[in-house]
Amino acid sequence: EVQLLESGGGLVQPGGSLRLSCAASGFTFSNYAMSWVRQAPGKGLEWVSAISGSGGSTYYADSVTGRFTISRDNSKNTLYLHMNSLRAEDTALYYCAKYLHGGNPDDGLDIWGQGTMVTVSS
Amino acid sequence: SYELTQPLSVSVALGQTARITCGGNNIGSKTVRWYQQRPGQAPVLVIFRDINRPSGIPERFSGSNSGNTATLTISRAQAGDEADYFCQVWVSSTEVFGGGTKLTVL
Numbered sequence: 727e728v729q730l731l732e733s734g735g736g737l738v739q740p741g742g743s744l745r746l747s748c749a750a751s752g753f754t755f756s757n758y759a760m761s762w763v764r765q766a767p768g769k770g771l772e773w774v775s776a777i778s779g780s781g782g783s784t785y786y787a788d789s790v791t792g793r794f795t796i797s798r799d800n801s802k803n804t805l806y807l808h809m810n811s812l813r814a815e816d817t818a819l820y821y822c823a824k825y826l827h828g829g830n831p832d833d834g835l836d837i838w839g840q841g842t843m844v845t846v847s848s
Numbered sequence: 849s850y851e852l853t854q855p856l857s858v859s860v861a862l863g864q865t866a867r868i869t870c871g872g873n874n875i876g877s878k879t880v881r882w883y884q885q886r887p888g889q890a891p892v893l894v895i896f897r898d899i900n901r902p903s904g905i906p907e908r909f910s911g912s913n914s915g916n917t918a919t920l921t922i923s924r925a926q927a928g929d930e931a932d933y934f935c936q937v938w939v940s941s942t943e944v945f946g947g948g949t950k951l952t953v954l
Contacts, residue, residue, distance in 0.1 A: 761943065763891075763943075763945075770932075770934060770945060770946075770947050770948040771883070771885075771891065771934050771936075771945045771948070772945065773936075773942065773943035773944070773945060776943065785941050785942060785943075786942075787942060787943075788849065788942075821890060821891075823891075826893065826896060826902065831938040831943065832879040832881075832896070832897055832938060833881075833896050833897060834881035834883075834893045834895075834896040834897075834902075834936065835881075835883075835891075835893060836893045836896075836902055838890035838891055838892075839890065840890055841890065
């Protein structure tokens with residue numbers, strides 16, 4: 727069964743850091759680009775970042791550029807999101823998701839985890 | 849930056865056809881995906897590349913895209929279709945989501 731399991735969320739103070747992880751199983755992880763998408767409580771979906779299957783190409787939303795870093799360890803089938811200089815507006819449920827067909831974003835995100843909650847508050 | 853505009857809400861009678869629009873500048877030249885999100889659940893991809901359904905998505909779900917509007921059509925609406933729906937495109941090396949539409953089945 728194809729599965730994604732996020733972890734690492736929690737309560738952090740403004741200006742703090744956090745690292746999210748997403749453990750993948752049931753598919754050849756290195757063959758697929760991956761994305762992080764977040765959803766603030768009661769709000770819509772906001773794309774955060776994406777990474778190619780090899781990890782050689784990364785993409786970021788303007789709202790997180792320079793503060794967040796996406797990475798992956800294909801030997802561990804794990805996706806990461808390193809978050810620095812966190813702000814109250816980063817408070818959200820963070821989902822990792824897999825692209826349907828390898829590295830083409832046009833095919834959309836077909837598998838999503840259940841999310842990990844990040845709360846930025848003093 | 850590129851923006852996608854969706855109506856906040858759409859209502860449809862049980863068994864009828866619902867149409868949810870997604871507006872964007874020349875969106876017809878881009879490739880649209882649609883997601884369904886039921887309360888408390890992760891999103892589910894229902895349409896990709898404008899008109900294609902992933903495995904397991906009922907034929908009642910269909911998509912179109914032309915000019916400045918993409919449309920998700922849900923035929924023979926069921927109670928289980930009540931959810932939030934989001935459109936999405938890839939543009940300038942970023943993903944963009946619409947604000948979402950709440951579908952109510954009456």
